Amino acid sequence: VTVATAREAEALAPVCRDILIAYPLLGQSKLNRVIQLDPFPGRLTIAVDSLVALGEVAEAARSAGRDVGVLIELDVGMKRTGVPTIEEAVALAAEASNKTGVRYDGVMFYPGHIRSHIDAQEEAVRDVRAYLVSVREALDGAGLAPRVVSGGATPTVWRSHEMGVTEVRAGTIVFNDRTTVLTGACDWHDCAYSVLATVISTAVSGQAVIDAGSKALSKEELRAAGGGYGVVHDRRDIIVKALSEEHGVLDLSATAWRPAIGERVRIIPNHVCVSMNLHETVWAMLGDEVVGCWPVAARGRAVQRPRSV
Amino acid sequence: VTVATAREAEALAPVCRDILIAYPLLGQSKLNRVIQLDPFPGRLTIAVDSLVALGEVAEAARSAGRDVGVLIELDVGMKRTGVPTIEEAVALAAEASNKTGVRYDGVMFYPGHIRSHIDAQEEAVRDVRAYLVSVREALDGAGLAPRVVSGGATPTVWRSHEMGVTEVRAGTIVFNDRTTVLTGACDWHDCAYSVLATVISTAVSGQAVIDAGSKALSKEELRAAGGGYGVVHDRRDIIVKALSEEHGVLDLSATAWRPAIGERVRIIPNHVCVSMNLHETVWAMLGDEVVGCWPVAARGRAVQRPRSV
Numbered sequence: 185v186t187v188a189t190a191r192e193a194e195a196l197a198p199v200c201r202d203i204l205i206a207y208p209l210l211g212q213s214k215l216n217r218v219i220q221l222d223p224f225p226g227r228l229t230i231a232v233d234s235l236v237a238l239g240e241v242a243e244a245a246r247s248a249g250r251d252v253g254v255l256i257e258l259d260v261g262m263k264r265t266g267v268p269t270i271e272e273a274v275a276l277a278a279e280a281s282n283k284t285g286v287r288y289d290g291v292m293f294y295p296g297h298i299r300s301h302i303d304a305q306e307e308a309v310r311d312v313r314a315y316l317v318s319v320r321e322a323l324d325g326a327g328l329a330p331r332v333v334s335g336g337a338t339p340t341v342w343r344s345h346e347m348g349v350t351e352v353r354a355g356t357i358v359f360n361d362r363t364t365v366l367t368g369a370c371d372w373h374d375c376a377y378s379v380l381a382t383v384i385s386t387a388v389s390g391q392a393v394i395d396a397g398s399k400a401l402s403k404e405e406l407r408a409a410g411g412g413y414g415v416v417h418d419r420r421d422i423i424v425k426a427l428s429e430e431h432g433v434l435d436l437s438a439t440a441w442r443p444a445i446g447e448r449v450r451i452i453p454n455h456v457c458v459s460m461n462l463h464e465t466v467w468a469m470l471g472d473e474v475v476g477c478w479p480v481a482a483r484g485r486a487v488q489r490p491r492s493v
Numbered sequence: 494v495t496v497a498t499a500r501e502a503e504a505l506a507p508v509c510r511d512i513l514i515a516y517p518l519l520g521q522s523k524l525n526r527v528i529q530l531d532p533f534p535g536r537l538t539i540a541v542d543s544l545v546a547l548g549e550v551a552e553a554a555r556s557a558g559r560d561v562g563v564l565i566e567l568d569v570g571m572k573r574t575g576v577p578t579i580e581e582a583v584a585l586a587a588e589a590s591n592k593t594g595v596r597y598d599g600v601m602f603y604p605g606h607i608r609s610h611i612d613a614q615e616e617a618v619r620d621v622r623a624y625l626v627s628v629r630e631a632l633d634g635a636g637l638a639p640r641v642v643s644g645g646a647t648p649t650v651w652r653s654h655e656m657g658v659t660e661v662r663a664g665t666i667v668f669n670d671r672t673t674v675l676t677g678a679c680d681w682h683d684c685a686y687s688v689l690a691t692v693i694s695t696a697v698s699g700q701a702v703i704d705a706g707s708k709a710l711s712k713e714e715l716r717a718a719g720g721g722y723g724v725v726h727d728r729r730d731i732i733v734k735a736l737s738e739e740h741g742v743l744d745l746s747a748t749a750w751r752p753a754i755g756e757r758v759r760i761i762p763n764h765v766c767v768s769m770n771l772h773e774t775v776w777a778m779l780g781d782e783v784v785g786c787w788p789v790a791a792r793g794r795a796v797q798r799p800r801s802v
Contacts, residue, residue, distance in 0.1 A: 188739040207704075207739060208693045210755050233696045236754040257696075264740055265694040265702050272696075296737070380799055384517045385574040387542045387581075393574050395516075399770050399792075404712050428605070429766055430497040430516060431573055445545040446519050457738055461708050462770070464793035474799055483708075484773035484793065490689055490783055 186334075186353045187482075190214045193228075194221055195481040202227045204255070204334065206292060206353065208237035208265070215244035219252060229253035229332075231292050233266050238280055245285035254280050255292040255334060258319060260312045262297040270322045277328045290330030291319065295347070298340050302368035309343045316348050339367040361456035362415055366408060377466075378417050378450035379459060381432065383443045390436055392443050396451055397430040402458035417450035424451060495643075495662045496791075499523045502537075504790040506530045513564070513643065514539045515601060515662065517546035517574070524553035528561060538562035538641075540601050542575050547589055554594035563589050564601040564643060567628060569621050571606040579631045586637045599639030600628065604656070607649050611677035618652045625657050648676040670765035671724055675717060686775075687726050687759040688768060690741065692752045699745055701752050705760055706739040711767035726759035733760060 185200040187193050188207040194217065197203060209215055209230055218228065232238045232254050245252040256276050259266030267273045273291065281288040293316070298308045316333065323330055336344040338356035345352075356363075359377040360370045381396035401414050401424065412423035416434065425435035432451070436442065443449065453459040460466060461483045468476035494509040496502050497516040503526065506512060518524055518539055527537065541547045541563055554561040565585050568575030576582050582600065589597040602625070607617045625642065632639055645653040647665035654661075665672075668686040669679045690705035710723050710733065721732035725743065734744035741760070745751065752758065762768040769775065770792045777785035 208754075210691055210693055210704075233694050234754050237693070240755075259697060263697045263700075264735075264737065264742060265696055267696050268698075382519055384519055384546070385542050387574055387576050388568060388572045389577075391572075395519075398711075398713070398767055402707075402712070403767070404707070405714075426573075428573065429770075433573060445517075445543050446549075458707055458712070461738075462793060467799050469799060480793075484771060484789075490776055490778060 186355070189482065190218050192482040193218045197221045203229070204292075204353075205230045206255075206257075206294070206334075208232050208234065208257070210237060210240055212240070212244050212247075215240060216248065219244055219248045219250055225250060226253070226287075229255055229289055231255045231257045232276070232280075233257040233259075235276065235279060238276065238283065238286065242283045242285035250285075251287045252285065253287045253289040255290055255332060256280065256288075258291050258293040258316075260293045260295050260297075260315055260335075261308075262294060264294075264296065266293060270319050273319055274322050274326050274328065277323060277330075278326060281328060288328065290332035290334070290350075291323075292332070292334040292353075294353070295335065295337050295340055298337070299367065300339070301366075302339070302342060305340055305343060309340060309346055313347050320348075338364055339369055341369055356456060359456045359460070361459075362452050362454045363406065365452075366406075366410075372420065372452075375417075375452050377456045377460060378452050379414075381449055381451055383434075383445055383447045383449065384431075386443070386445055391425070392434045392436060394424075394432045394434060394449060394451070395430065396424075396432045398427040399429050399462055400459070401427060401432060401451060401453045402455060402462060403427050404453075404455045404458060406454050412454075414451045414453040417452050419449075495664070498791065499527050501791040502527045503530055511536045512538070513601075513662075515564075515566075515603070515643075517541050517543065517566070519546060519549055521549070521553050521556075524549060525557065528553055528557045528559055534559060535562070535596075538564055538598055540564045540566045541585070541589075542566040542568075544585065544588060547585065547592065547595065551592045551594035559594075560596045561594065562596045562598040564599055564641060565589065565597075567600050567602040567625075569602045569604050569606075569624055569644075570617075571603060573603075573605065575602060579628050582628055583631050583635050583637065586632060586639075587635060590637060597637065599641030599643070599659075600632075601641075601643040601662075603662070604644065604646050604649055607646070608676065609648070610675075611648070611651060614649055614652060618649060618655055622656050629657075647673055648678055650678055665765060668765045668769070670768075671761050671763045672715065674761075675715075675719075681729065681761075684726075684761050686765045686769060687761050688723075690758055690760055692743075692754055692756045692758065693740075695752070695754055700734070701743045701745060703733075703741045703743060703758060703760070704739065705733075705741045707736040708738050708771055709768070710736060710741060710760060710762045711764060711771060712736050713762075713764045713767060715763050721763075723760045723762040726761050728758075 257266040336352040341354040381394035385393040414424040416422040426433040566575040645661040650663040690703035694702040723733040725731040735742040
């Protein structure tokens with residue numbers, strides 16, 4: 185499993201064999217926590233993109249008397265994190281392979297800059313592959329051949345193998361959402377997550393207001409045709425056109441359907457990850473039957489204690 | 494106190510004398526919950542903008558053998574909820590005053606359409622006042638003079654009295670945020686909430702990446718000069734220019750400051766309400782001293798149990 189926070193690692197350690205923290209964790213207390221919970225020694229890997237982050241992992245690993253795997257994060261075009269050049273990738277990999285406490289395992293990347301439709305990704309995917317081939321050649325030449333090349337994202341999930349990876353990370357594909365459908369990476373019937381809302385007002389004509397606002401759906405506007413913040417599951421001509429904290433406004437201008445106050449609708453949000461993160465529990469359904477209530481275990485725990493001075 | 498959900502009412506009932514649920518609560522189970530917890534009988538008020546919502550409150554109140562106050566919600570220009578005409582306001586008030594179980598108390602409104610700077614609100618506030626005067630005259634003429642006129646919002650907080658209200662509701666002013674500063678309703682030193690983040694990567698030049706993403710700050714883009722999702726507390730020329738779920742990207746193009754990896758920064762988000770809602774706890778500070786850890790009690794509980802069929 186791939187996670188981004190110590191808390192997520194803690195929540196998933198009891199049920200997962202391998203944990204990749206695809207994020208440069210900093211701070212000895214946080215690193216000690218994740219190293220101690222390593223369920224099977226040797227199965228914890230942490231991604232780093234700087235000497236500082238690498239040094240922090242090594243220090244925590246040494247004081248715990250453990251080895252922790254590291255991957256060097258590459259920037260393949262998103263310009264968020266990751267070392268931006270081949271030279272820096274080789275230099276950081278060399279440092280990792282020489283440091284006690286860490287085990288150099290390879291590289292990772294997140295091609296989050298590719299957000300186009302699956303039919304229009306050819307060139308961008310080819311560029312990523314070409315860059316990765318160059319990185320591998322340089323690492324091989326330095327005696328640092330990567331055992332792991334971990335990469336991928338949901339929009340490009342069906343082309344991950346073309347990039348030359350040894351493991352695929354595509355988080356949104358577990359549940360899917362409106363954005364994933366619109367990139368072509370899944371179909372509407374693949375969307376396994378929806379927010380059940382109640383129509384609470386039809387006072388203003390041409391719209392209906394539901395009790396799912398930005399605190400239920402998350403306010404990530406679709407930057408593409410259609411716009412808005414989500415769609416009604418079985419009436420996809422109806423967009424959530426506006427969101428306040430506790431109000432969602434359904435645009436009824438493209439439909440003759442007029443819901444009654446009290447009627448329930450299922451909303452598929454633009455982005456499932458940030459919507460699920462807003463809820464303490466989710467109801468698991470099999471067909472029309474409620475079969476479980478799952479806690480969303482790792483949410484809401486990112487806050488840091490300030491240091492008193 | 495003013496709340497929008499049953500869960501918020503439950504969290505605050507033990508410490509509040511009066512509770513206004515400024516939201517049309519639907520469903521007998523939810524209404525029964527809030528009526529039962531009414532800390533001081535007669536102190537619970539619910540806003541309604543439809544016969545359906547009014548009927549639901551009356552039914553729950555009657556079966557509990559209690560009286561529940563109602564306010565008629567008016568739409569004064571936001572076009573979200575609230576009855577849109579004076580005639581409908583009078584008609585719904587008349588229904589409320591005739592129904593057993595409910596006590597007609599007056600009207601409420603939320604002028605959320607006024608988002609301009611405090612120096613440019615004159616005309617919009619005058620329009621709201623003029624409309625409220627007309628509503629009052631019509632209600633007075635029908636023998637339905639409102640005891641309560643509840644209204645207000647944070648951008649217009651310093652002009653609430655000009656609208657002719659008997660109580661002011663201005664939620665964001667409790668903590669303030671970047672948006673409130675930019676409307677002129679508060680100053681930077683009035684911002685009592687910030688998100689403490691750590692710089693985790695400086696690999697890409699011209700920026701620094703922090704570990705506060707959309708799951709810590711919330712992704713509400715500023716639709717005004719400056720843009721972005723928040724600012725650094727003591728370096729306000731530095732904007733959070735991009736947000737992923739766990740990454741925030743600080744734009745360093747307007748500053749010579751280059752943070753070290755591991756350095757901590759305080760971010761003032763665009764919208765405090767949705768940011769605080771993402772955290773399980775907040776640390777309370779007095780000056781530089783940590784003086785408490787507060788649970789964010791009412792968050793994450795909006796999810797409805799689906800009915801099995």
